[in-house]
Amino acid sequence: MAFLVFVACKEPKTITKELPADSIFRLTSDWQNQDGASMQLKDLQGKTLVVVMIYTSCRTACPVLVAKMKSIEGAINRKLIDDVSLVLVSIDPKNDTPEKLKEFAAKNNMADKHWMFLRSDDASTKEFANVLSMKYKQISPIDFSHSNIVSIFSPDGQMVKQIEGLEIDVRKVADIVNQTVKKNN
Amino acid sequence: MKKLNQFLVLAMTVLLFSCDKQQDSSQELVSKEESKTVQPISTEVKMITIPGGMYRPFYTSDSDIVKVEPFEIDERQVTNAEYLAFVKANPQWQKSRVKNTIYSDSTYLRDWPSDLELPPNADPEAPVTFVSWFAAKAFAESVGKRLPTLDEWEFIAMADQEVANAREKKSYSDDIIDLYVQKDRQFKKVKQSPPNYWGVYNMFDLVWEWTDDFNSILTTGDSRAGQYDDKGLFCAAGGATSASDLLNYAAFMRFSMRTTIKANYTISNLGFRCAKDAPTQ
Numbered sequence: 001m002a003f004l005v006f007v008a009c010k011e012p013k014t015i016t017k018e019l020p021a022d023s024i025f026r027l028t029s030d031w032q033n034q035d036g037a038s039m040q041l042k043d044l045q046g047k048t049l050v051v052v053m054i055y056t057s058c059r060t061a062c063p064v065l066v067a068k069m070k071s072i073e074g075a076i077n078r079k080l081i082d083d084v085s086l087v088l089v090s091i092d093p094k095n096d097t098p099e100k101l102k103e104f105a106a107k108n109n110m111a112d113k114h115w116m117f118l119r120s121d122d123a124s125t126k127e128f129a130n131v132l133s134m135k136y137k138q139i140s141p142i143d144f145s146h147s148n149i150v151s152i153f154s155p156d157g158q159m160v161k162q163i164e165g166l167e168i169d170v171r172k173v174a175d176i177v178n179q180t181v182k183k184n185n
Numbered sequence: 186m187k188k189l190n191q192f193l194v195l196a197m198t199v200l201l202f203s204c205d206k207q208q209d210s211s212q213e214l215v216s217k218e219e220s221k222t223v224q225p226i227s228t229e230v231k232m233i234t235i236p237g238g239m240y241r242p243f244y245t246s247d248s249d250i251v252k253v254e255p256f257e258i259d260e261r262q263v264t265n266a267e268y269l270a271f272v273k274a275n276p277q278w279q280k281s282r283v284k285n286t287i288y289s290d291s292t293y294l295r296d297w298p299s300d301l302e303l304p305p306n307a308d309p310e311a312p313v314t315f316v317s318w319f320a321a322k323a324f325a326e327s328v329g330k331r332l333p334t335l336d337e338w339e340f341i342a343m344a345d346q347e348v349a350n351a352r353e354k355k356s357y358s359d360d361i362i363d364l365y366v367q368k369d370r371q372f373k374k375v376k377q378s379p380p381n382y383w384g385v386y387n388m389f390d391l392v393w394e395w396t397d398d399f400n401s402i403l404t405t406g407d408s409r410a411g412q413y414d415d416k417g418l419f420c421a422a423g424g425a426t427s428a429s430d431l432l433n434y435a436a437f438m439r440f441s442m443r444t445t446i447k448a449n450y451t452i453s454n455l456g457f458r459c460a461k462d463a464p465t466q
Contacts, residue, residue, distance in 0.1 A: 130318060135401065
């Protein structure tokens, strides 16, 4: 009976758990995913997140970054992958429509359910980039300069680690992701 | 056994009660967090219309000339008194609710003794400081404006008291550097020094200012990763050596500062002013 009480109490507690003050799930911006569904960042709550910002028409650094994300995905413990979302956020919301993002996902074999592509408006994109301390600038109608940062967030939206640059140690990033999932299970 | 049962019933009641309470308070919290809208306030600040024009950003070549569209700019920075009015109307931006969150580091409004009190020695007419980019942006929204872009701000900053573009004058940069090295200048009232060519005050003499897209400056390569952590180091070494106007050391300092800061930083000599698009004719 005591056990029942304990369980009954624990359940609602986890659902309505107060978010940490520095959680990205406190951002109230509106986003769309590759299926055109409207969402907020807090809808990603509960999974360990691996986040990068890219744009799909990029020919230089982004393909490298996207390839790295795929390698990270491949190196994550298969038993834990359902507790992970790999999120690619567009810095080019005008061109990266949900259809474009969906097409990009399919072309790059990133259609599994743990892949998420997001776009918002310019202001919210800038805000999110600032949360990641990521720098970017539109240098022509089709091109952007941007820093390359992989960010890992805990299931309640706290930043666990950021790795900057294209020379990412995939194994190490995947280990951090695995540990973050285990710690929060 | 009966006693034990009684105890369990009691324990259960207590537990249920505490669950309910927790649920209620967090629901309340969520609804507060979800309110996106900033309550409007009104301020008495003159705006100056800047006609815009061509401008070459620092750290670029002649081929990178940028056209700045006409815009309006506050003639001075947002003051302590105005910021107090803002947090009165917008409790979600009060000190106790913002510091150490995603929107600010630990020093937000550092010297304010409480949520609705200016620092004891602060002049209400001095620029507000220890505000993050997120906070500055929210303030601008509350007065129906926005933060100026980096290009807009630097366009105005080309002027001295006599001409719109004083970059070529030797005295221009030297004069600004003289201002930059003065101590405790952030505590002075706004509008006590002469305005520039456009009629805009205090571009250099009181505080550094946030711009909307301060995060658009990219230093070369990724080799500097991990080096922007110390917010005390404004005069970051390296980086801008290929800058086009090397004589403009003041612009170099601003450039370095912008590459060093992050949007949640709050700093003793960093404030802001607001801007908006010029009405279309």
